Amino acid sequence: MYDFSEFSKYAENPIEEEDVVAERLEAHGKKVLKLNRGDPAVYFPTMKYMIDAYVRALREGNTRYSDPMGIKPLREAVASRYRRMYNTEAEADDVVITNGVSEALMFINSVLVNRNDKAVFFRPYYPLYIPDLKINGGNPIIERYSEERNWDIDTDSLERALKKDLKSRKRLKYLVITNPNNPTGTVLEPSALKELIEIAKNHGMVLISDEIYDEITFNGARYTSVSKLAEGIPHIILNGASKDFDATGFRIGFAIIPGKDSVSKEMKRRIAEYAKLRLCVNTPAQYAVAEGINNVAEHNKGIRKLVAEIEKRINFAAKRINESRYMEAVQPRGAYYLFPKLDMRSLRFKDDREFVDRLLKEKSVQITRGSGFGEPGYVRIVGLPPKDILETALNRIEEFCKVHSR
Ligand SMILES: Cc1ncc(COP(=O)(O)O)c(C=O)c1O
Known part of the structure; x- marks a missing residue:
């Protein structure tokens, strides 16, 4: 069998x-x-101006393989969006375009995780964080958000759990946050983000912030991206066209790795190698999303x-x-x-x-x-x-x- x-x-x-x-x-x-x-x-x-841009890309002959890291105009657009919205020091070369955040997660797990490594999550978590980690031989450490505090992060209990599990210390690879959160709808406060950054730094973990819903906030929420606060520690920001740009079927995701430290540089180099193995992301969809981002008024x-x-x-x-x-x-x-x-x-x-x-x-x-x-x-x-x-x-x-x- x-x-x-x-x-x-x-x-x-x-x-x-x-x-x-x-x-x-x-x-x-x-x-x-x-x-x-x-x-x-x-x-x-999906908005008409993005559909028009997709059709235009097809008519202009953008039907061929493109750069494995993503077309330059889209990488520029993503970096400039983060500079404009969050004052992040990101350049086009810090951006990798993927087949949705889903593929970025596959890259991250393949590149960062060795057998028996650990990654830290909070529950309730987005379910698809876990399979790729496990397929690569890793195991999750799962802490709980505090339900009493509207599913906010309880950093004290995370610290305690990490201290208790000393055996895992050397094996800790990354910590994931989802902000705004699926499934709870929580938007994290800057103070919680700062505490998490400290924890990631103290334990040598890469901080991964899934910000795929960053423009979908309401009921008075004030959103802060981790990107500005995390300058100086290795981190990856995940985002994409599925939610903010209402284009799930385009399958466009972004991974931004703006750090100048050695871990960030090595992650970028390895992800670039890995991206070559799947040749490229849908080319016309990338042009459509570049227009989606650049046409700020629409x-x-x-x-x-x-x-x-x-x-x-x-x-x-x-x-x-x-x-x-x-x-x-x-x-x-x-x-x-x-x-x-x-x-x-x-x-x-x-x-x-x-x-x-x-x-x-x-x-x-x-x-x-x-x-x-x-x-x-x-x-x-x-x-x-x-x-x-x-x-x-x-x-x-x-x-x-x-x-x-x-
Ligand atoms: C938190 C979160 N991350 C990632 C994804 C997947 O995104 P993509 O369509 O870019 O693969 C989703 C989809 O629902 C999500 O809720």
Whole structure:
């Protein structure tokens, strides 16, 4: 027998694991309300000026292989966006263009992680951080955000955990933060970011900041990128076109490594070598995203409208969730997810997996189990659909809870 077991153990995506059931229901004529995937382009069309730029790139013959690190105009655009928005000292040469942040994570794990190395995360975490680490032989150290403090970071407990685990000290490779956060919607304060930077520095870890939702903040949040604060320590900023530019299918991500220290330089060199192995990223999409970034006036018009609409939808859903006897959620200030805790004591389910599976089969509403984010007893609900769909879905969840309550 051919043995695939190592790989299959790790290649898990909880966000899509119920797709087969949903497809079966649809084949039987059911309309499934899909609140599992955070894809803005399903509900908000990608802006016309970016589509036009994509078509123009095709017509101008940009259909060939391009620089493995990304086309120069896009790398320039990304660096200038970070300079303009956050005063970061980034140059085009500090930027690598990838097939989404997803591919940047693959590069990072392949380049930084040796067998038995460790990386630090906070739960609830974005699920796809973990598989590539494990496929490369690494293991996660998982700390918890503080739910009592609206899922903020508890740096004291992180310090204590790292001190306790002295054996891991030499093996610590990187620490990841997601800001704004998927799934909790938390936006981190500069004070928390500064403390994390100190911890990363003291333990010799590369700090990785996933900022893919950095323009999607609301409810009075004031966003700070780690990039300016982390100058002087090795760090990688991740971002891309999927969320801020509402272009998930373009598959464009950015990894910015602005440090002048030896670790940063070596990471950049190795990632550049690795990028050559997959030749390049979709060429016309890169031109379209360069225009997406450089045309600041058009972009700002689009993102303001998008965020205003998301804020309304998220707040509507949060209110409805918090009116329920069976669920309770922290009010998000960024991204577009709700992460309610289920009152498992009053519900007759073994766990969140069963809750999500039965909800789909009985009520045709697809959401994601919290255990997929490292938090059993919670669920993640995507708040992107229009109010009527959110309302129908939340009504069905409420009826479902009532029927299955003790
Ligand atoms: C926090 C976070 N990082 C990365 C990604 C993946 O992004 P990309 O489409 O650029 O691969 C997502 C997608 O939902 C995400 O929520």
